[in-house]
Amino acid sequence: MRGAVVLALLLIAATVASLLIGDVHVGLAALWHGLWGGDGPGALTLRIIRAPRAAVAIGAGGALGLSGATFQMLFRNPLAAPDIMGFTSGAGLAILVAITAGLTLPLPLAATVGGLLAAAMVVLLSHRPGHVTPALTLVLVGLGVGFATSAFGTFLMTRLSTSAATEAQRWLSGSLAARDWGHALQVWTMSSVLATALALQVRALDLLELGDDLAAGLGLRTERARWALAATGVALAAAGVAVAGPVPFVALMAAPLGARLTGSRSMGGRLAAAAGAGACLTLVADLAARAAIPGLQLPIGVMTGALGAPYLLWRLSREMEKGEL
Amino acid sequence: MTDDSLRAEALTLGYGERAVIDDLSLTLSPGRVYAILGPNGCGKSTLLRAFARLIRPKAGKITLGGEDLHRQDTRALARRIAILPQAPLAPSGIRVSDLVKRGRTPWRGLLAPWSRQDHEACEDALRAVAMTELQERPLAELSGGQRQRAWIALVLAQQTPFLLLDEPTTWLDLPHQIEVLSLLRQRNREAGTTVVSVLHDLNLAARYCDHLILFGPRGLVAQGAPDDVLTEANVDLAFGLASRIIPDPSAGTPMVVPR
Numbered sequence: 350m351r352g353a354v355v356l357a358l359l360l361i362a363a364t365v366a367s368l369l370i371g372d373v374h375v376g377l378a379a380l381w382h383g384l385w386g387g388d389g390p391g392a393l394t395l396r397i398i399r400a401p402r403a404a405v406a407i408g409a410g411g412a413l414g415l416s417g418a419t420f421q422m423l424f425r426n427p428l429a430a431p432d433i434m435g436f437t438s439g440a441g442l443a444i445l446v447a448i449t450a451g452l453t454l455p456l457p458l459a460a461t462v463g464g465l466l467a468a469a470m471v472v473l474l475s476h477r478p479g480h481v482t483p484a485l486t487l488v489l490v491g492l493g494v495g496f497a498t499s500a501f502g503t504f505l506m507t508r509l510s511t512s513a514a515t516e517a518q519r520w521l522s523g524s525l526a527a528r529d530w531g532h533a534l535q536v537w538t539m540s541s542v543l544a545t546a547l548a549l550q551v552r553a554l555d556l557l558e559l560g561d562d563l564a565a566g567l568g569l570r571t572e573r574a575r576w577a578l579a580a581t582g583v584a585l586a587a588a589g590v591a592v593a594g595p596v597p598f599v600a601l602m603a604a605p606l607g608a609r610l611t612g613s614r615s616m617g618g619r620l621a622a623a624a625g626a627g628a629c630l631t632l633v634a635d636l637a638a639r640a641a642i643p644g645l646q647l648p649i650g651v652m653t654g655a656l657g658a659p660y661l662l663w664r665l666s667r668e669m670e671k672g673e674l
Numbered sequence: 675m676t677d678d679s680l681r682a683e684a685l686t687l688g689y690g691e692r693a694v695i696d697d698l699s700l701t702l703s704p705g706r707v708y709a710i711l712g713p714n715g716c717g718k719s720t721l722l723r724a725f726a727r728l729i730r731p732k733a734g735k736i737t738l739g740g741e742d743l744h745r746q747d748t749r750a751l752a753r754r755i756a757i758l759p760q761a762p763l764a765p766s767g768i769r770v771s772d773l774v775k776r777g778r779t780p781w782r783g784l785l786a787p788w789s790r791q792d793h794e795a796c797e798d799a800l801r802a803v804a805m806t807e808l809q810e811r812p813l814a815e816l817s818g819g820q821r822q823r824a825w826i827a828l829v830l831a832q833q834t835p836f837l838l839l840d841e842p843t844t845w846l847d848l849p850h851q852i853e854v855l856s857l858l859r860q861r862n863r864e865a866g867t868t869v870v871s872v873l874h875d876l877n878l879a880a881r882y883c884d885h886l887i888l889f890g891p892r893g894l895v896a897q898g899a900p901d902d903v904l905t906e907a908n909v910d911l912a913f914g915l916a917s918r919i920i921p922d923p924s925a926g927t928p929m930v931v932p933r
Contacts, residue, residue, distance in 0.1 A: 425763070549784065555765075556779060562759035566726055567832065568752030568780035614767055 352611030353618070356625045359610075360407075363632040367403045368395060370640050375399075397529075405528040406635050406649075407628040408536035409593040412585045413437075414607065414627020415544060417600030418620050419582035422554050423575065424484035427664055430601035431464070431586040434491025438498040439467025440587045441521055441595035445502055448517070449509060457539055460587035468583050470494050523596030523650030525635050532592045539588040544624070546581050551616045553578065558616075596631065596650050598657020601664075603627035630656070678704045680725060680755070680836055680868075684734035687720050693732065694720045696893055704835060707862050708870040709879035712889030713913050718872045719760065719840050721889075725870065726757035726838050738836075752780035756829040760840040764813050770824045771809040774799055777831030799830035802861055819850030826854065830861065837861075839871040843878070851875065855882040880904055880927040888912050904928040 368384075369375050373394045375383065383392035384400065417430040431437050443463020447454050475482050475490040502521055506514045519526070553574040556564035561571045586600060606629075607613075607622030634652040641647075680702040687695040694717035702708060702725070710718045723729050724736060727743045736743045738754060756777075764773075777799065778792045800806045803823040808816065813824055822842065829837055839858070843851040858869045859882050873879045879886055880900035887897040888904075890912035896903045909917045909930055922929040 552779065552784070555776060558763065558765040559776065560759060560761070560763040562723070562726075562728055562757065563762045563828075565728055565748075566752065566755070566757035566759070566829075567776065568749040570748050614769075614772070 352613065353622070356607065356610045356622060356629070360625055360629050360632075363629050363636070364403055364407070367406070367632050367636045368399050370636060371399060401530045401533045402525050402528050402635070403632060404530070404533035405536055405592050406525055406631045408533060408540050409525075409589040409596070410599055410603070410628040410631025411624040412536065412540040412543070412589040412627070413593075413596065413600040413631070414603030414623040414625070415540075415547060415620060416582045416585035416589070417602075417627070418604035418607075418623035419547065419554075419578055419585070420600075421604050422616075422619075423557065423578050423582070424487060425558070426484035426488065427605060428488045428601075428668065429484050431582065432595070432597050432600045433488055433495070433661075434471055435467045435493075435495030435498055436464045436471075436491070436583055437586050437590050437595040437597075437600065438495045438502075439470075440464035440583075440590040442467075442498045442502050442505075444591065445505055445517055445521060449505055457535065457588055457591040460591040461584050464583040464587040464590070465580070467494055467498060468579065519648050520594045522648045523594040523653065524648040525593055525631075526646065526648070528592065536588055536592045539591075540585065543581055543585045543588060547578075547585070547620065548617070550574070550578055550581065551620070555616050593631070594648075594650065596634075596653050598653045598660065599627050599630050599634075602657055602660050603630060606630065678739055678835065681737045682721075682725075682734070683737060685721075685724065685731055685736060686733040687717065687724050687729065688732055695724075697734070698894060700887065700894070700897070702836070702868060702870060704868050705862070705866050706868055706884045707859055707882065708868070708885045708887060709873045709883040710870065710887045710889070711873060711876060711879055711912070712895075713891065716889040716891060716912075718889060722757070722838050722840050722870065722872050725836075726755055727751060728757070749780050752832065752834075754834050755836040755838065756832040756834040757838040758825055758829045758840065758842060760844070762825055764821075766814075768813050769809070770800075770805060770811055770813055770816070770827070771796070773813055773824055774809070774827045774831050777828040780832065795831045795833050796827075799827040802830055803827045803857055819846055819853060822846060822850070822854060823857070826857070834867070836868045836870070839869070841872050841874065843871075844874060851878060858882070876904060876909070876930045877922065877927075880929070881922065881925045900927050904930060 368380055375395060380395065383395040420429045420431055421427055440460035440463045443459045444456050447456065447459040471487060471491045471494050475486045506517050509517060553569055556567055556569045557571065557574065565571050603626045604619065604623035607626035608619055610626060611618065611622040613619050613622050634656065635649045638647040638649045638652040682698050682700040685695060685698045686693050710722060712718050720729065724731060730744065743751065774796050778795060782792065800809050803826050805823055805827055808820060813821055816824065843854050846854065855878055861867050862869050885898065886900050886903040888895045888908060895912045896908045904919055906917055906919055909915055916933040918931050918933060919928050920931060
């Protein structure tokens with residue numbers, strides 16, 4: 350319980366900080382005033398730039414965190430996150446394709462389709478008839494699919510005009526620049542619906558944790574439950590990617606960070622903690638990306654990459670010590 | 675007349691091309707304690723898994739109450755047959771009480787609150803395995819025997835007429851093997867639960883079970899009361915082992931002594 354309070358306070362602090370800090374400095378009093386009416390450049394900055402940006406960061410980070418937690422529990426492997434297994438790259442590529450081809454497809458839909466296609470590829474490529482696929486195989490095949498996706502993305506960019514390519518490059522590394530309330534509404538609506546769907550599947554996750562045989566013995570249709578959970582997880586990742594781009598490592602780090610902070614044991618608690626930690630990570634990374642170096646706005650992906658790469662290396666070394674790799 | 679037996683009818687099981695169990699017919703009647711015995715690779719576990727509907731028969735069928743298992747509703751079936759697999763996975767950090775609570779899953783609606791029956795079933799299951807005192811302890815901190823008892827409490831909380839266990843004693847030392855087998859038999863005598871276990875130890879099986887089902891490399895060798903199944907000829911057929919059968923000096927049940 351105390352851990353949940355800590356996480357909530359961190360989230361509030363990160364939100365306030367990301368509203369206050371930036372090229373235009375806003376004081377605490379001006380923040381209160383500016384959010385509820387008020388005018389002048391400070392208030393405009395808040396209402397039009399920073400508040401929607403923070404709202405998008407929280408929504409996207411929460412969605413990515415939930416997605417990561419779902420896959421990590423589903424495969425019982427801390428490496429099995431949608432960003433490692435290529436699902437977020439798939440979602441990102443689908444959006445790039447949609448933009449390049451000038452399709453008038455809603456971006457979240459394109460992202461979901463791309464994520465599902467990437468997931469289907471990973472499953473097909475790692476499937477051997479009559480064998481249960483080890484989680485590690487999925488992770489490695491997923492890495493491969495991720496690389497192939499990135500390569501195809503790079504190829505697509507050579508077909509674009511220089512300015513469009515720069516924009517696409519920025520987007521593909523994950524960015525929260527120029528997000529408005531429309532984006533925030535979109536990611537919050539989609540995440541809420543999907544989080545509800547996930548909440549209804551918490552019991553299935555609880556049972557799958559005991560192994561498929563016991564879960565089936567307790568009345569769970571394990572195959573169906575796995576597919577439903579995986580589809581929910583992909584859609585959650587896509588919801589995040591559609592507004593923030595394929596931000597790397599948030600999904601990978603959120604659940605372990607949330608668990609460390611809250612120490613929650615129940616499945617619902619762990620999922621909520623992952624969502625909170627994902628939102629925190631995204632807010633802080635975005636804040637650091639735009640304010641760490643004065644005058645230079647980095648894409649958020651650069652920041653989560655800087656955090657996530659060392660984490661991934663540490664995780665890999667831990668898994669090697671345990672003999673899992 | 676209602677028939678509550680679990681029945682294999684002309685059952686063939688196998689993976690890929692190979693049939694592990696071929697054209698087997700077998701009846702598990704309510705209220706008895708069964709042991710499935712035989713050498714490694716004879717299909718004991720495969721048969722048990724088929725009885726729990728974890729695998730689909732290649733031919734033939736398994737019926738419960740006269741109806742094909744594969745035509746029954748998954749949740750309804752989980753209220754009638756429980757299975758404890760050989761190596762269930764323990765969620766990290768889980769406490770005994772939380773583990774046992776998961777046994778109530780087939781009885782609970784999606785949004786149903788934790789009911790009085792759920793509570794009583796868990797208390798009863800913990801009592802049956804003598805784990806009431808240890809229920810707040812994390813599973814990982816317990817000894818091997820205690821852990822196995824916690825897993826058994828989970829399937830007891832499921833409150834099914836049939837309880838299937840895949841090698842419930844394999845990793846335990848002798849006192850804990852006896853503890854597990856005697857608590858299963860006690861459950862059978864008190865609650866009428868039909869217990870079906872895959873076991874390795876012939877002498878313990880003879881001591882604690884009413885009915886033995888003995889497989890050899892070429893299928894079913896014998897089934898029936900321990901005295902009828904554990905004969906020198908049958909042990910030789912099943913295991914290729916020359917032995918003598920003498921009465922267990924303590925329980926009077928047959929005891930296999932290798933020559």
